[in-house]
Amino acid sequence: MLIPNTSPTFLPWEESEPSPRWGEIFANDNPLALEIGCGVGDFITQMAALHPTTNFIALDFYNKGCIKTCKRVDKAGLTNVRVLRAEARSFIEACVPLGSLRTVVINCPDPWPKLRHRKRRLVNSGFVSYLHPFMQPDADFYFSTDFVDYGLDVAEFMTAQPGFINQLAPDPFRHTLEGYPLSKYMRRFLDLGQPIYYVHYRRA
Numbered sequence: 001m002l003i004p005n006t007s008p009t010f011l012p013w014e015e016s017e018p019s020p021r022w023g024e025i026f027a028n029d030n031p032l033a034l035e036i037g038c039g040v041g042d043f044i045t046q047m048a049a050l051h052p053t054t055n056f057i058a059l060d061f062y063n064k065g066c067i068k069t070c071k072r073v074d075k076a077g078l079t080n081v082r083v084l085r086a087e088a089r090s091f092i093e094a095c096v097p098l099g100s101l102r103t104v105v106i107n108c109p110d111p112w113p114k115l116r117h118r119k120r121r122l123v124n125s126g127f128v129s130y131l132h133p134f135m136q137p138d139a140d141f142y143f144s145t146d147f148v149d150y151g152l153d154v155a156e157f158m159t160a161q162p163g164f165i166n167q168l169a170p171d172p173f174r175h176t177l178e179g180y181p182l183s184k185y186m187r188r189f190l191d192l193g194q195p196i197y198y199v200h201y202r203r204a
């Protein structure tokens with residue numbers, strides 16, 4: 001049994017249901033940003049406070065993470081965030097209008113370190129191609145990871161990814177990104193002395 005999430009920030013949505021009407025939900029037509037795998041919501045809470053004229057969708061299929069994210073957002077008094085419990089592709093397919101996302105953020109996705117599990121990784125060239133039509137021209141794509149192999153892999157395939165321009169050129173990745181808040185996982189790995197790999201591209 002799932003613990004019910006009663007926060008006003010939580011948007012209950014089931015796969016068979018029609019898409020939420022974002023303009024009505026946020027009561028404005030501000031640009032939309034999507035964080036895939038928001039975890040416990042510390043990143044999105046900081047981002048939403050820094051960018052009050054952007055509407056943030058925090059997505060995770062982990063119920064307790066959604067509850068913690070809502071608590072953080074509510075405590076901060078933010079009205080520009082909605083939290084949904086859903087799988088990324090199913091949600092995007094059903095609820096994200098083509099060309100509507102101003103920003104897509106994926107921080108420290110599960111690294112699936114074992115070689116035979118690598119194909120389970122969320123972020124690969126196919127997934128970024130899938131995201132492309134849902135993003136506005138000039139939309140930002142941010143990826144971060146503490147996992148060296150994952151960071152190098154994303155940095156490398158992105159250099160050949162059609163329709164995206166590297167915003168960190170000539171570097172394929174960096175270990176710091178000004179103005180970009182730390183997530184729980186980033187903080188955890190920085191505390192262990194492990195660098196974060198940041199990748200930042202923009203839709204052409």
Ligand SMILES: C[S@@+](CC[C@H](N)C(=O)[O-])C[C@H]1O[C@@H](n2cnc3c(N)ncnc32)[C@H](O)[C@@H]1O
Binds near residue numbers: 038039059062110183
């Ligand atoms: C390792 S945690 C990182 C959490 C957070 N981004 C951070 O940096 O602290 C990865 C999160 O992504 C979520 N996740 C993984 N695959 C997902 C998918 N396909 N759709 C939605 N959430 C997903 C997991 O439930 C988990 O909360």
